[in-house]
Amino acid sequence: MTAFKKVRLFAYGYDPEEVDDFFDLARATYEGQPGAELSVDEIQRASFDLVHRGYQCPAVDAALDRLAAAMVAKDRAEIAATRGQAEWNAQLAAQATTLYGRLTRPRGERFKPGSGGYSYDTAQVDDVLDRLTAFFDNGVPLTARDIQQAVFRRRRGKKGYDEASVDAFMRRAARVLLGAA
Numbered sequence: 001m002t003a004f005k006k007v008r009l010f011a012y013g014y015d016p017e018e019v020d021d022f023f024d025l026a027r028a029t030y031e032g033q034p035g036a037e038l039s040v041d042e043i044q045r046a047s048f049d050l051v052h053r054g055y056q057c058p059a060v061d062a063a064l065d066r067l068a069a070a071m072v073a074k075d076r077a078e079i080a081a082t083r084g085q086a087e088w089n090a091q092l093a094a095q096a097t098t099l100y101g102r103l104t105r106p107r108g109e110r111f112k113p114g115s116g117g118y119s120y121d122t123a124q125v126d127d128v129l130d131r132l133t134a135f136f137d138n139g140v141p142l143t144a145r146d147i148q149q150a151v152f153r154r155r156r157g158k159k160g161y162d163e164a165s166v167d168a169f170m171r172r173a174a175r176v177l178l179g180a181a
Helices: 016-030 040-044 057-083 085-103 122-138 144-148 163-180
Strands: 012-014 050-052 118-120 154-156
Touching: 012 016, 012 057, 016 057, 040 057, 040 163, 057 085, 057 144, 057 163, 085 122, 085 163, 118 122, 118 163, 122 144, 122 163, 144 163
Parallel strands: none
Antiparallel strands: 012 050, 118 154
């Protein structure tokens, strides 16, 4: 059972039952209990219904960030202990390499355009990708949290980047930064 604070009486927050169930599964996965499986990607994609008197969203979101970091650290420790730190570094480098192709594309062309609904502001997304490029190329400080907390204005139609593509890329980038920490 988690101990998140709830929102005010007439406010909305994350469904406590959903959050508690998710964190129970996360704890069981972390402890290696049989049948309990939860990936870092699933943690990063977690979403919960909004209900009256639910849990405070920022507190749950911060806990999800910490949980993803803990799972990556556990994976790192297990791989380093069984196969060596060089193997972890090689895996991390391979993951980072998969990001780099998109980072070298020209601004405004890094993702496919939105498909008619909502899309993300291209300049804002490109600004974050430029920061990621500076991290890889020049060691400019950047954390997984910087990536996870990036918020982009939404645009109508094809004037922005496809949201699902950007979200998937940002999750992968955050995972690489978590592994490098």
